[in-house]
Amino acid sequence: MSTRIVVVGGGTAGARLAQRLPVTLLGEEPHAPYNRVLLADVLAGRYGPEVIALPGTREPARLGVRAVRIDRAARTVECADGSLVGYDRLVLATGSAPVLPPLRGLRGTEPPSGVHPFRTLDDCLALRALVRPGTRAVVVGGGLLGVSAARALAALGAGVVLTQQGEHLMESQLDRTSSALLQEHLEARGVEVHTECRVSGLRRHRGAVTAVELADGYVLDADVVILACGVRPRVALARDAGLEVRRGVVVDDELRTSDPYVHAIGDCAEHRDRVYGLAGPALDQADVLAELLTAEAEAEALGGTGSGSGTGRGPGSPAAPRYTGTRALTRLTLAGPAADTIDTLGTLDTLGPLDLATFGETTPTPGDDVVQLTDATRRAYRKVVVRGDRLVGGVLLGDLASVGTLARTWEGDEALPEDAPLLHLLTHDGGS
Structure with missing residues (x-):
């Protein structure tokens, strides 16, 4: 691929794109990209930092490099060390930053030690x-x-x-x-x-x-x-460059910002008025963008006019890949997930033998059907919310045997069988 692609950010989304395409990855942290989902396991001493490292990128990443300014006219990224990195396509994967509350003893000063x-x-x-x-x-x-x-x-x-x-x-x-x-x-x-x-x-x-x-x-x-x-989404770099920013950096279904040569993915991106902040959507967005950039490169190689042309398989063509959203389920595995994966269901691993998963709308609205089972002895709880013939949300704690089928039904927005009692949704096969 002859197109120069620069990715700012070495988190989940940026690393995934750099695994699929030859890009220049600028990572602000000095560490190789890692699975942020498993940080609690490192803190608890269950894993060493090396265990949560993500698969390597296709090209060596530039680590410990902070991007400080984008010159959209010159198509360059200025870094804190004074270097300039030119691009044909820029991908912002700057992620999110912790919210610091306005506490006495914290505001306007360096945080106290500890x-x-x-x-x-x-x-x-x-x-x-x-x-x-x-x-x-x-x-x-x-x-x-x-x-x-x-x-x-x-x-x-x-x-x-x-x-x-x-x-x-x-x-x-x-x-x-x-x-x-x-x-x-x-x-x-x-x-x-x-x-x-x-x-x-x-x-x-x-x-x-x-x-x-x-x-x-x-x-x-x-x-x-x-x-x-x-x-909250890290959007300062995008805002200073004059890109459209609301809660996040606003992108269309091609994950393109208000500048046709700049994309945004992951926690910093706002797609259809939604900022996800989850690993699953970040991975999905990176995968769609990888396909789109590959399609653009193929179209240009065949004589297309590139970005915005609307010809061949370039942007604007019905054949171009699109991101339409992700229905992501949050799964809290309180026992020990595989350390080499980013669970698209989200993972929290710190508590010993207890599993918990949530998805969709867990609070019913008038007219919804709710089915729930509680097993006090096993400390297990299962609840689903059904609206019409659709599963719209649920919570499972302590027993996730049926979560796979429920997740597929919910993610696929599938109609529930008319003749099956709703209680069957909470059986071990999820009512399948």
Whole structure:
């Protein structure tokens, strides 16, 4: 392929594209691309950093290189080291950055020693160096990242307090029943959980964190504080270059930005008003873009006019690949996934023998049918939401034997059999 393709970002999406095409990959982190989904396992000591490395790229990546400016007229990327990298096609895969809450003791200053986000391998390694048995750790945020970090720290012997501002853990994915079971599982492993609990500030002494202040005046002593308050798309590079940005970098079905020579994929991309922030869609977008760029190169080799031509198999042609969206299921494997895969269902591995999966709409609307089974002895919970003849969402905890069939039915938007009782959806074959 003679087209010069430059990819900014060495995360899931950027690495996948670089595995499929010969590109120049600019990775801001000094580490080779790795599976971010498994960071909790590195923190817990289950895996070494080398185990979570992703498959190698087709061309050597430039690591530890931060892109600071895009010159769209000259089609160059300027890096922090002063180098310029020219491109024919630019792909932004800049990912997302942790949200840092506006806490007293954090705003406008360097974070106190011992305060860390939980997003990168360096974050993970820094925490590993700090935590010992008996370390007092407070995790701020009860979403997927916070739950993951809390249990990993508990596995290291730390005394962990998990604070969640919302009414229950993992509000975006779980209903109250499954969240309560997850909380019980965490507490059984030594994690102290506080919901409806707002953190207002940090205390420090000689530059190091000493405590977390809650809005109700309660104080939690802390040697380590982990900020797991969510993430937002990294769009500064795109915005400064004049590309259209809303929540993320706006792309069309060809994953093309407002500049026809620039694409965006992964956590930083906003497609049809949606930012996914999950591994599955990032991989899908990278695969579609690889096919599209290959098709463009083939069309140009056959005499096509390239980008925007609408001829042959180039952009604008009905034959060109399209990305129309991904229906991604979140799976939390609390026991130990294969370390060499990125599970498109999402993976959290820190809690011992407990599995949990969620997909679609877990909160029913008026007129929906809901089927749920609870097995208190086995701490298993299964629930599906059906709208008309379609499966629209579900939660499974403790027993995922039927998750494969349910996921295929949901992802394929398949009509349910008319004569099958809905209860069969929760059998081990998912009603198939």
